[in-house]
Amino acid sequence: MSNMNPAAEPSTSRETSPGGGKARRTLYILIAAAILFIVIAIAARNAIGPFPEAWNIHLDDAIDEAQSWVIGNRNTHPVFRYFFDPISDFIDSLLRGVEGALIAAPWPAVILAIFFIAFKLSGRKVAYLATVGLLLMGVFDLWDESMQTIALMAVSVVIALAFGIPIGILSARSDRLQAILRPFLDAMQTLPAFVYLIPVVLLFGIARVPSVVATVIYALPPAIRLTDMGIRQVPADITEAADAYGSTEWQKLIKVQLPLAMPAILVGVNQTIMMALGIVVIAALIGAPGLGLVVYEALRRQHVGQALQAGIAIVLIAIVFDRISVGFSRESEASLRNLKPLTGEEMAVRRRNNVIYWVGAAVTLGLVWVAHRTLVDMSDFPAMLQFSIAKPVDASVRWMRDNLYQIGDLPIGTGPFSDFITIWLLNPLRGLLTDWLPWPVVIAGFALLAYLTSGWKLALFTAASLFFLGLMGLWEMSMDTLSQVLVAVFISVLIGIPLGVLAARSDRFEALLRPVLDFLQTIPTFVYLVPVIMLFNVGRVPGIMASVLYAIPPVIRLTNLGIRRVETEIIEAAEAFGSTPRQMLFKVQLPLAMPSIMMGVNQTMMMVLAMVVIAGLVGGGALGLEAVTGLAKSQVGRGMQAGLAIVILAIILDRITQGWAKQQRVG
């Protein structure tokens, strides 16, 4: 006998898990929609055909025309003569100064100077690491290129901070300004680095100056954001006290707000440095000198060993500057937290020790300089100490290609792996998006997805901007790129979520994983190409593997974090009811961690998109290659169109996954 009221059951289940019910409804709608599309697609496939050529609006021609105008008027038009040229000249002379000084200075002096700074700011270990790293650059005969890269980065960072920190201060003082800036900063952080290169080429031409301009703009957001945040985080009662005692705004800023915001500002400096380094290397695409250019040229000529050396040098620079600046910001935070009561004398002693340290450092550098001028010329790293790993690397790459491509007669090895991904994932998805589904169906499909995740506004935007891809004549290429992006995200998620789950369940594994992820996130995008090209040669799959390596950390981290953040009480409750670990994972932990995981997926997706152009360099083709070719051949119109298409894809995918993540949170 049952007392259960049949009508009550579904309603209670909906009440207890409204999110689940909604998600299931969404899923049903999705499946129904998919089936509907396929039916329509089959019916319409022949009738519609490819995106009509005749509709092409020839945006690239218009841009090229603009560029010709720029080139023709660069020397005469007042906008250039009185605005862009002075900027350009200023940056150029600053950069030449720094670069010249670094290259002309005796190499031991450069190493010692960086040693002294690193030692003081971040301690002994970082100082040694910096020394070894710099020596290695000399050993690889990459000294001058390394100095060029460091100079480019340093100049860009200084300019970015000179703008970013004051803008951040203003933004902290005005909610209006903050509200105006926010969408720009958000958009800037969605855009892949190389996108900044294209328009600056239009205005500043190629080589170093546009590289600096692009870097400054790209690296600006963290400086602004973290200065703003640091100042706003100063507790209200402390700023109020400053007001109550009659401080002027300036006094309040200098004596109270900035000192307390310093740790956050320095985190911003660190992020600015890392972003600058990331783009400075890619700027090789528009002719920026330095290590990036070495990698780029070496890859083009298939000199993998040479590319690897330069790649190692880039990674070393990234790690050293990351450690130095992180050390600096930690130091500043720690010094705010454990302020020690020092008497006047102790302070004086400390100050004296500091003076002695820096004077000692200066004297040492001076001695090196004198020795350089009088005893031995140290402007070039001694050839005697140089050593190249290029040959052995090339040899081992050849060996790997011969032997790992297919191991014995077994269906394992990089070749079958590549084939598997190409045949089972890439080709079907690309086929679906380009040949099989007519373009209006694809547009409608994405618009529906946008509608379901975030509403009709995004749906309209999605439809319009996808249509625009067609109007630029880039429909097929966009769908090709999209298929590669989706496959890379799929693989990242497939590997990343289980790793995140494991990390959440084992502190040991998490401790092992963390430095690896830190390392992966320190490496500039460009460098990922080197190892994958060693293993996979060129093609779409190596591009995808590089993207996965680069983009996988967030999904691992945020899965781990999401699961670890589930409240202990909830876990205990689940345990008290006798859940198995498996039930616990699937019924409690994963559902509760979903919003966090979705955030990870979103970040991973954005990072994959940032790799599209890089992947284009190793045979990913499609939009990435188009952008690179446009830049390389100075066909700005072509490059810009492709860049715009990538941006459109980035924005659509970002908004859709964010909308989805938000639904998870609310539901």
Place this chain on the structure above:
Amino acid sequence: MEQPKPAEKVVCRGLWKVFGPQPNRTIDLLKEGQTKAEVLAETGHVVAVRDVSFSVMEGETFVVMGLSGSGKSTLLRCLPRLIDPTRGQVLIDGQDIAHLDAKALREVRRHKMSMVFQHFGLFPHRKLIDNVAYGLEVQGVGKKERHARAREVLELVNLGGWENHYPGQLSGGMQQRVGLARALAVDPEILLFDEPFSALDPLIRREMQDELISLQNQMHKTLIFITHDFAEAIKLGDRIAIMKGGSLVQVGTPEEVVMNPADEYVREFTQDAPRGKVLTARAIMQPAAPGFTGQGEPAPVTTPLEQLLALVIDREEAVPVVDEQGELVGVIHRRDVLAALQSNGQR
């Protein structure tokens, strides 16, 4: 000779503060008879201070008491214009501070009044001495001079020798001493306290109250003191203003408030008041019958209830009550004392 009449140091007239984008419209709605809750529900405006008027005499300790959220902090912050009032006047020494420009306002904040905060509001990155010297520093006083003064004030609040410590290393009570020292260092005429002792343990709190009283006995400054603790209000206040939902419901001496609570809300607070200490002969005496001459030692009108109790305990006859000049002004019977002690404000 008559003592000079104490001047009105701080005056508030018809002060309003409404939080929200259209505060003035909201006040008009309220004046048309809408309730605060309706206004909040319909327009999202919060009425924090509602038509408050009072004046504080020079040298007086004026306590504003009320439950959390009743608008005390907002009211206090309107005085140095840390919050700009929506309507009404604030006069400091007769000067309307609404009309001061930024510079003149800073001068008032630097020299006239200083403030002690509930959560101390100390600068965590500055040594105690530089916290205390902050007010002087922003005035442009030289380092030697301001440090000398800061050291002096730190001695005054029993923190001599702690100059080089940082606030984070101190207990709450010590931090609030620093807050007090910082306020005293600029030698202001008016001190504003926003629940300065609420964050402290009860024992420390009592100690700090006693210290403040003894300091005030030497300084004779004008104090405006916010608290949500009625016992504290009675202990410190020359006069108490009781605040409810943004309005003042009663202003008076502790005795007046305990004897004649204006409404149920105030009566609730007075329940636990230490009546033996607060009430005096003046409050409970009866008119003397015509021709009453009285016997035995007379009691002054200011005698607190707990001492009267000792007087009447084994005395059947009424005790005569005399004023400062020794004139008979009333009598007290044992039953009056007992009734006053027992009645929880119900008379």
